[in-house]
Amino acid sequence: MALDLTESMGPNSLREERSKVEFDVEAMKVVWAGGIEHKNMADKIRAIVTNDPVFEKVSRPQQDRKTLLKNSLKKAAHAWKIIQEKKLTEQEARLLRYYIDEPNYTDLHWGMFIPAIKGQATEEQQKKWLPLAYRMSIIGCYAQTELGHGSNVQGLETEAVFDPSTDEFVMHSPTLTSTKWWPGGLGKASTHAMVYARLITDGKDYGVHAFIAQIRSLEDHEPLPGVTVGDIGVKFGNGGYNTMDNGLLRFDHVRIPRENLLMRLASVTKEGKYIKSGYPKQIGYGAMVSVRSYIVKDASDILSRAVTIATRYSAVRRQFGGGEGNPETQVIDYKSQQSRLFPMLASAYAFRFVGEWMGHLYDDVMARLSVNDFSTLPEVHACTAGLKSLTTSYTSKSIEECRMLCGGHGYLCDSGLPELYAAYVPACTYEGDNVILLFQVARFLMKSLSQVGMGKKPTGEAAYLGNIQGLATKNCGIKQGGEWMNYEAVVEAFQARAARLSGACALKLNKAPDVEAAFEEYSTDLADAAQAHCQLIIVDKFAEKMKSAFPGQGTRQILEVLFFVYSLDLINKHAAEFLSTGYLTSKQLSLAKDQLRSCFRKVRPNAVGLVDAFGHTDHYLGSILGRYDGDVYPNLYKAAWNNALNESTVTEGYEAYIRPVIKNQTQNSHRR
Numbered sequence: 001m002a003l004d005l006t007e008s009m010g011p012n013s014l015r016e017e018r019s020k021v022e023f024d025v026e027a028m029k030v031v032w033a034g035g036i037e038h039k040n041m042a043d044k045i046r047a048i049v050t051n052d053p054v055f056e057k058v059s060r061p062q063q064d065r066k067t068l069l070k071n072s073l074k075k076a077a078h079a080w081k082i083i084q085e086k087k088l089t090e091q092e093a094r095l096l097r098y099y100i101d102e103p104n105y106t107d108l109h110w111g112m113f114i115p116a117i118k119g120q121a122t123e124e125q126q127k128k129w130l131p132l133a134y135r136m137s138i139i140g141c142y143a144q145t146e147l148g149h150g151s152n153v154q155g156l157e158t159e160a161v162f163d164p165s166t167d168e169f170v171m172h173s174p175t176l177t178s179t180k181w182w183p184g185g186l187g188k189a190s191t192h193a194m195v196y197a198r199l200i201t202d203g204k205d206y207g208v209h210a211f212i213a214q215i216r217s218l219e220d221h222e223p224l225p226g227v228t229v230g231d232i233g234v235k236f237g238n239g240g241y242n243t244m245d246n247g248l249l250r251f252d253h254v255r256i257p258r259e260n261l262l263m264r265l266a267s268v269t270k271e272g273k274y275i276k277s278g279y280p281k282q283i284g285y286g287a288m289v290s291v292r293s294y295i296v297k298d299a300s301d302i303l304s305r306a307v308t309i310a311t312r313y314s315a316v317r318r319q320f321g322g323g324e325g326n327p328e329t330q331v332i333d334y335k336s337q338q339s340r341l342f343p344m345l346a347s348a349y350a351f352r353f354v355g356e357w358m359g360h361l362y363d364d365v366m367a368r369l370s371v372n373d374f375s376t377l378p379e380v381h382a383c384t385a386g387l388k389s390l391t392t393s394y395t396s397k398s399i400e401e402c403r404m405l406c407g408g409h410g411y412l413c414d415s416g417l418p419e420l421y422a423a424y425v426p427a428c429t430y431e432g433d434n435v436i437l438l439f440q441v442a443r444f445l446m447k448s449l450s451q452v453g454m455g456k457k458p459t460g461e462a463a464y465l466g467n468i469q470g471l472a473t474k475n476c477g478i479k480q481g482g483e484w485m486n487y488e489a490v491v492e493a494f495q496a497r498a499a500r501l502s503g504a505c506a507l508k509l510n511k512a513p514d515v516e517a518a519f520e521e522y523s524t525d526l527a528d529a530a531q532a533h534c535q536l537i538i539v540d541k542f543a544e545k546m547k548s549a550f551p552g553q554g555t556r557q558i559l560e561v562l563f564f565v566y567s568l569d570l571i572n573k574h575a576a577e578f579l580s581t582g583y584l585t586s587k588q589l590s591l592a593k594d595q596l597r598s599c600f601r602k603v604r605p606n607a608v609g610l611v612d613a614f615g616h617t618d619h620y621l622g623s624i625l626g627r628y629d630g631d632v633y634p635n636l637y638k639a640a641w642n643n644a645l646n647e648s649t650v651t652e653g654y655e656a657y658i659r660p661v662i663k664n665q666t667q668n669s670h671r672r
């Protein structure tokens with residue numbers, strides 16, 4: 001008898017959920033996108049990707065490495081054709097690459113190589129390289145990390161020795177550990193690399209500088225003489241980041257013109273004299289703020305994607321309860337499921353808003369740099385490093401949490417979550433290891449506090465440290481649960497916790513005879529202080545966002561609930577810090593938890609609406625569990641039969657390896 005694959009339960013569940021939503025989902029889509037123009041642009045690009053068969057991706061987890069790379073090259077070329085034919089803007093082109101949802105060399109070309117040129121090349125050099133890069137007449141990658149060193153950039157070993165007799169730098173990899181290792185796009189695609197190497201001239205080592213080196217022929221793509229280049233191998237997970245050709249690179253005395261040193265910060269004359277430009281090294285931070293603001297926005301997108309899958313599936317999935325003709329309970333109705341899911345939903349919105357704010361921060365930094373105002377750079381550097389660290393770490397953990405929220409089916413690649421996890425988790429490592437980035441924030445906080453001691457007022461997101469005395473002495477005044485529903489009260493709690501954690505670290509460092517040894521000794525406390533500082537920024541920016549006008553009925557009300565879910569959940573999860581710093585009492589903490597529970601109740605009927613407002617297409621989600629229509633089971637069933645192992649009823653290998661076992665012939669065959 002043919003199996004009936006028309007299933008009504010899942011679609012009905014989601015239809016019912018959508019009928020309960022208390023706010024205007026279309027208006028929220030505009031809020032999420034950051035304005036109607038952004039939403040329209042996203043809709044336009046999503047439609048291009050969804051309707052083009054070249055961008056199919058469901059078969060990816062079953063493909064071998066060579067097929068993955070070839071398909072990824074095909075998608076990149078097809079995308080480039082679309083970008084040119086449709087004359088997409090830079091922003092639209094970025095969105096197109098983003099929605100194609102497949103890591104490949106263009107990420108590095110546009111995301112690192114070009115920003116590095118903009119940040120570190122002189123105007124004259126930019127005029128030479130940028131048009132080539134914008135036309136994609138050259139493909140660039142970002143070759144910093146080596147086999148032996150990544151985080152410790154000053155430990156890089158690749159050498160660029162200046163030879164005044166030919167006016168060239170000689171690039172050389174003197175040791176095995178100096179082999180460039182990891183750069184995306186390097187392995188198979190790039191023609192040029194932004195190489196970080198030690199600049200040596202007149203016998204003196206001036207430390208690590210950026211150089212542009214051509215590595216492959218522009219005619220036949222063969223490596224140039226003296227260049228050894230290849231792919232480093234298969235990475236974590238099926239599909240995932242394996243569409244990317246992370247590469248290795250060695251130089252054997254390869255000569256490049258002197259002008260290929262990016263000379264905005266320092267130059268070398270024909271005679272070999274090293275000259276600093278006078279710009280602070282933070283001049284390149286503008287490009288970095290832009291890159292990091294995209295990383296944070298991407299974190300909100302990836303988080304929202306995982307949360308969409310887990311939320312829709314939690315509304316479709318039923319376990320226990322029911323009886324007497326009633327359906328079983330939707331797992332989203334279990335409080336434990338809500339307490340795991342809803343903070344992630346709230347975090348997606350929180351990260352979105354902080355990412356949006358970082359876009360404005362970038363405009364501010366660029367405006368200041370244009371008039372040689374470098375005053376905000378240290379603070380901006382610390383803030384963006386910390387936000388990159390916090391949002392990517394949280395998003396990575398949350399994808400795995402979403403997988404567990406989907407139970408067994410979450411572990412199938414058809415859920416979309418395993419591949420998402422595999423492709424996303426390296427974000428915790430590239431663009432700066434997340435722990436190392438927190439230490440950079442901590443160093444900035446310690447410096448700011450020592451300057452406060454000398455009467456200097458911290459600025460920007462660190463301004464609250466100027467009031468450390470007040471924050472260290474005034475405790476929370478909340479007496480009733482409802483008083484937690486107050487933006488100022490929440491922000492002040494985060495300020496007090498962050499200031500007190502930093503203050504305690506500063507005291508320990510001040511007392512230590514050797515500050516560097518003490519920094520190492522108390523590094524976990526310092527990382528906690530840095531994390532508290534970054535969480536404060538996110539809470540503060542969310543609270544600030546709530547001061548703006550929102551379109552549509554009910555959007556403000558539900559965003560307000562999400563603000564309190566985000567912040568009260570953090571207070572709950574970091575209760576030890578709020579209590580041990582003495583700002584909160586256990587009673588106040590308990591009141592906060594009660595409020596959190598009541599916020600969960602308000603989120604519940606709106607949960608599916610809140611994930612619909614992300615506007616993700618089924619193509620982007622790549623998940624049977626997260627389908628918009630909720631038609632999960634029939635599609636899981638169909639997908640199982642599309643799996644390569646089910647192409648035949650009797651498996652390959654039966655004759656050789658199963659039959660001898662069940663016929664008890666293995667020993668005989670062995671003896672024979």
Ligand SMILES: Cc1cc2nc3c(=O)[nH]c(=O)nc-3n(C[C@H](O)[C@H](O)[C@H](O)COP(=O)(O)OP(=O)(O)OC[C@H]3O[C@@H](n4cnc5c(N)ncnc54)[C@H](O)[C@@H]3O)c2cc1C
Pocket residue numbers: 108142143144145148149150151152181182183184241246426429430431432433435436
């Ligand atoms: C998918 C992927 C893509 C990448 N793409 C590129 C690219 O395009 N270009 C490029 O140049 N690089 C790239 N990288 C490399 C990446 O930037 C580095 O791996 C990263 O900077 C971390 O450096 P590392 O590997 O040396 O880690 P390590 O520094 O060796 O870290 C190992 C561990 O030691 C800890 N640790 C290190 N130092 C300290 C310290 N001082 N105190 C306390 N703990 C410490 C770290 O937290 C970590 O837990 C990529 C990496 C990945 C995974």
